[in-house]
Amino acid sequence: MDYRLLNHFLALADHLHFGRASDACHVSPSTLSRSIRQLEETLGVTLFERDNRHVTLTREGQLFHAYARETLEQWQAMQATLMAETRELAGEISIYCSVTASYSFLYRLLSEFRQRHPRIEIKLHTGDPADAIARVQAEQEDIAITARPRNLPDALAFKPLATSPLVFIAPRDGADWLPATPETPTPSQWKDVPMILSESGLSRDHADTWFRAMGVSPRIYAQVAGNEAIVSMVGLGFGVGIVPRIVLDNSPLLDRIMILPVKPELPHYDVGLCVLKRRLKSALIDALWAQLPN
Secondary structure (H helix, E strand, C coil): CCHHHHHHHHHHHHHCCHHHHHHHHCCCHHHHHHHHHHHHHHHCCCCEEECCCCEEECHHHHHHHHHHHHHHHHHHHHHHHHHHHHCCCCEEEEEEECHHHHHHHHHHHHHHHHHHCCCEEEEEEECCHHHHHHHHHCCCCCEEEEECCCCCCCCEEEEEEEEEEEEEEEECCCCCCCCCCCCCCCHHHHCCCEEEEECCCHHHHHHHHHHHHHCCCCEEEEEECCHHHHHHHHHCCCCEEEEEHHHHHCCCCHHHEEEECCCCCCCEEEEEEEEEHHHHHCHHHHHHHCCCCC
16 A cells, blocks of 8 residues: 555545645645545545545545544554654654744754654644634644633643743723723623633633623624734734733734733633644654653
């Protein structure tokens, strides 16, 4: 079996889009299409239904997906065993994180790791931290730097890197709608405050819980993907936002923002590495995981 073809199949099964899957595999869409046709000809079945707008797995494709995933994992385990004999690991690890996490944690995480394992390549993808857990669960990424969810799924392992408070932020220049006494909040102070919140994720969950406890439905000015965008919009004076303190501390807009001393304070934000437990059987992923103390 050509394991390259299995990788191409799994990428298309994950993304269901030839452009995104070919980007993930670092090949052209035409090369990816040839790989899928070669697999289908070898197996004698159609693995994907595709037209100009949609790509979906057939029943046969769904069955082959489980085989392909298991076969690649066994191959990677065998590679790890053979590489252990030479005491030099080689391969590729994909990491997903927010832009802030990339410059807050990656150097500490990877600087020694790269010296120990120079033949392991790192593929870094950045985006909305609210998507991190789902991407690891879907096996689109090997590891994510993310906030620990309130209820960690049993299939996931988590190792902490840092703890950051969630804070209310406002434009430093002030605004008429800012609550006069945020340390003693009342529904009347907050009902008309324009809020800029994450579309989803842990910070949004905590924000919704805080407003429910106040008995107020927040006035949503904008729902955005990514904490950095919240800081930008608050700095421009559009409203009050809620972000991890670590995002604000690393923002170039820090001098345009002030933290509101809101009570009760929001829960702290535990940031760490997240991985599927069964993926720790990979010697490459386990080597990175072992960089952090238990």
